[in-house]
Amino acid sequence: MALVGTIETGLFLRIESALTRGGPSSLVPGYTITGMFLYAMMPALGEMATWLPLPGATPQFCSRYVDDALGFAVGYNNWYAATFSGCSDLSATAIVIQYWNKEINLTRVLWPGVWITVILVSITLLDCICVGIFGEAEFALVTIKVFTLLGLLILALVVDLGCGSNAHRLGFQFWNDPGAINTYLTTGAFGRFLGWFSVLINASFSYVGIELVAGRPSHFWRILFFYSLGSLAVGLIVSSKDEQLLSAQAASAPGAARSPWVIAIQGAGITGLPSLINAVILSSAISAANEWLFCASRYLYALAKLGKALPIFLRCTKRGIxxxxxxxxxxxxCVSYLDVSNSGSSVSNWLSSISAISNCFTWGSVSIAYLGFHRALKAQGIDRDSLPYKAPFQPCASYLALTFFATVIMFSGFSAFVYRFDRQEFITSYITIPIFFTLYFGHKLIRKTSLIGAKDVDLFSGKQEVDLDGELNDEVPPKNMVEKVLNWLFFRKRSPETQNASLDGLSG
Structure with a gap:
């Protein structure tokens, strides 16, 4: 599930802006450094979850170990982050479909809004009626994406070695000409730093939804594997000054038209694959929109169950939906319908930016919750060696992760202040800050909550029931070689029932 949400269109499309801004040598450290700070957060989440799995995990951890007001703010932050992520991916579907307009002018047959309507109605009905097949459908889609990414990595090696029809060995040619590091917004050393920092922010956006790997956070390195190798491959096979890439970016070209993978394939004289890649991008966007709708609805249910949302959100069908x-x-x-205008791609970028910064708040809150949990363990004399899972390098790793996420939040809109003040960039980059703190301080003032002291943290309520139940083994054994490879490489297949329980409980 986390793979579906995390590797949606980031490695296929959005990496192009990181390449043109920072240059090829900025990609790998940018994505890897961001991934390492996320790795510092993920095991901390796993340690809390294995000690005491709570329904509505991150908000509940914040409420229980830090302050109920923080849990309230994080709960709603999770909901609108998932909702805007769904809007962004739903908008992307209409943009991606337009890639085929050169061969079949679909906009003359169907208005782009029709595609959004068809997909939105389909995923809504799937989540309301056919939720039993949700896990199987997502597993099939994620399998397609994993093998597509593996195929692209192999193809990138082939292209780099000059094995295409336009045989020309590339090696690290584009690192020398036009250069390994680009300047962004200004010149000199400061411009190169801004180029690298923009890659760092772009990478943070690409990891949206990574906290859904809460079931096995120690296996996060597999996600890091894809992003690190993928960013290296892109920097080898496409020039950051490629005219086709820059013109497609400037024109907000749809779908695969501005994908660096497609541009490299076309440059190597390989035909047929661009449309296939566009189809994979389309399926990625649809599956991600489907997942975010599923998650957001369960976030609302979890909030209502905790008494922090209207009781109407507790209403379910006979099947528990x-x-x-x-x-x-x-x-x-339906905000996605804004994407049918001429500035549609900009709307998609705005929604993506808002959801990404909201996720940074979630990641930072996980670190804060863990620090409260860690202090409570120490104050109440509980040895961490006795825990079911002990996160490495704690609490230092959580302090570093919190500092990193705060830095990304504060400087995510730095480009709005260079040369001329950009109001749109400023608003989309920073609007989540006042929203989050309004939720936090508003709840704090109304409910008169306070920070929980380390000795007063409740570490045991409900734990006896969890210990009696034992560990839930929700993994489905691999049935064939394909599932065994996927099992080792990236994720473990779960049954639909436990998939639903995971999203409703652990990540909800």
Missing amino acids: PWAGVWTTALIL
């Missing part, structure tokens, strides 16, 4: 949350979130997803 929170229909009120599904339809409310689906209604907000």
Whole structure:
């Protein structure tokens, strides 16, 4: 599930802006450094979850170990982050479909808004009626994406070695000409730093949804594997000053037209693959939108169950599907219709930026919750060696991760202040800050909550029941060689029932 949300269109499309801004040698350290700070956060989440799995995990951890007001703010932050992520991916579907307009002018047959309507209605009905096949459908889609990425990595090696029809060995040619590091917004050393820092922010956006790997956070390195190798491959096979890439970027070209993978394939004289890659990008966007609708509706249900949302969101069908949350979130997803205007791609970028910064708040809150949990263990005399899972390098890793996420939040819109003040960039980069703190301080003032002392943290309520139940083994054994490879490489397949429970509980 986390793979579906994390590797949606980031490695296929959005990496192109990181390449043109920072240059090839900025990609690998940018994505790897961001991944390492996320790795510092993920095991901390795993340590809390294995000690005491709580419904509505991150908000509950914040409420229980730090302050109920923080849990309230994080809960709603998770909901609108998932909702806007769904809007962004739903908008991307209409943009990606336009790639085929050169061969079949679909806009003359169907208005782009029709595609959004068809997909939105389909995923809403899937989440309301056919949720039983949700896990299987997502597993099939993630399998396609994993093998596509593996195929692209192999193809990148082939192209780099000059094995295409336009045989020309590339090696590290583009690191020498036009250069390994680009300047961004200004010249000199400061311009090169801004180029690298923009890659860092872009990488943070690409990891959106990574906290859904809470079931096995220690296996996060597999996600890091894809991003590190993928960013290296892109920097080898496409020039950061490629005219086709820059013109496609300037024109907000749809779908695969501005994908560095497609541009490299076309440059190597390989035909047929661009449309296939565009189809994979389309399936990625649809599956991600489907997942975010599922997650957002369960976030609302979890908030209502904790008494922090309207009781109507507790209403479920006979099959236990929170229909009120599904339809409310689906209604907000109609924001995606803004994408049918001429500035549609900009709307998609705005939504992506808002959801990404919201996720940084979630990641930072996980670190804060863990620090409260760690202090409580120490104050109450509980040896961490006795825990079911002990996160490495703690609490130092959580302090470093919190500092990194705060830095990304504060400087995510730095480009709005260079040369001329850009109001749109400023608003989309920083609007989540006042929203989050309004939720936090508003709840704090109304409910009169306070920070919980280390000795007063409740570490044991509900733990006896968890210990009696034992460890839930929700993994489905691999049935064939393909599933064995996927099992080792990236993720473990779960049953639909435990998939739903995971999203409703651990990540909800």
